[in-house]
Amino acid sequence: MRIKMKGMFLSCCLATACAGAGPDVTAQNEPKQLEAENQATLTDGVYSIRQIAESEGEIVDIQADELVVPALSYEETVYLLIGKTPDVLFNLKQPATKTTINKDNFSIHLKFDDESSEKLFLLTKDLAEIGGYIANVIGGELVSYHRIQEEIPDGVVKVTCCDPSACERLMEALDGRKL
Numbered sequence: 001m002r003i004k005m006k007g008m009f010l011s012c013c014l015a016t017a018c019a020g021a022g023p024d025v026t027a028q029n030e031p032k033q034l035e036a037e038n039q040a041t042l043t044d045g046v047y048s049i050r051q052i053a054e055s056e057g058e059i060v061d062i063q064a065d066e067l068v069v070p071a072l073s074y075e076e077t078v079y080l081l082i083g084k085t086p087d088v089l090f091n092l093k094q095p096a097t098k099t100t101i102n103k104d105n106f107s108i109h110l111k112f113d114d115e116s117s118e119k120l121f122l123l124t125k126d127l128a129e130i131g132g133y134i135a136n137v138i139g140g141e142l143v144s145y146h147r148i149q150e151e152i153p154d155g156v157v158k159v160t161c162c163d164p165s166a167c168e169r170l171m172e173a174l175d176g177r178k179l
Contacts, residue, residue, distance in 0.1 A: 044136075046088040046090065046123065048136055087119065113155070117154060125151040131147060
C-alpha cells in the first residue's frame with residue numbers, strides 16, 4: 001500500500017536532531033500521482049524510516065503493518081518504507097513558533113507534550129546510534145524526513161531549513177493543525 005503525498009516533500013534540518021539535512025528537494029517538482037485505491041491517510045506523527053530506495057521494487061520484506069511512501073529527493077522520486085502508525089504522535093504542548101535567522105531564513109521551534117517527548121527521545125536515541133531516519137506527517141501528508149545524528153532528549157526541536165521555501169511550507173502545515 002502507498003500513501004498519497006500532497007504538495008512538496010520538504011528539505012529541512014532538525015538542529016537538535018541532525019547537523020545536516022536530508023536530501024535536498026527542488027520545489028518545482030510534483031510527486032507522482034498514485035492510484036486512488038492505493039492511497040492511505042496517515043496519522044500526524046513521527047515515523048521511523050525502515051528502508052529508503054531509489055525504486056519501489058528495491059523495497060523488500062514489506063510487512064502488513066508497513067507502507068511504501070514516495071518522496072522527492074534531488075529531483076528524483078525515492079521510496080520510504082514506514083509503519084502504518086506513527087512511532088511518536090505529533091502532539092505539541094504549544095503552537096509552533098518561528099525565529100528569524102536572516103532576511104531569507106527562519107527556524108521553527110516545536111515542543112512536544114510529555115508522552116510524545118519520551119517516545120521521541122527513545123526513538124531518536126536508537127536511530128542516532130545507526131544514522132537512521134524519521135519522516136514527519138502533518139495533516140495526513142508526508143512533509144519532511146531527516147537523518148538523526150543525535151537524540152532529542154526533552155521534546156524540544158529546532159527545525160532549520162536548507163531551502164527557505166521549505167520552512168515556509170512546513171510552518172504553513174503546522175499552522176493549519178490543531179493542538
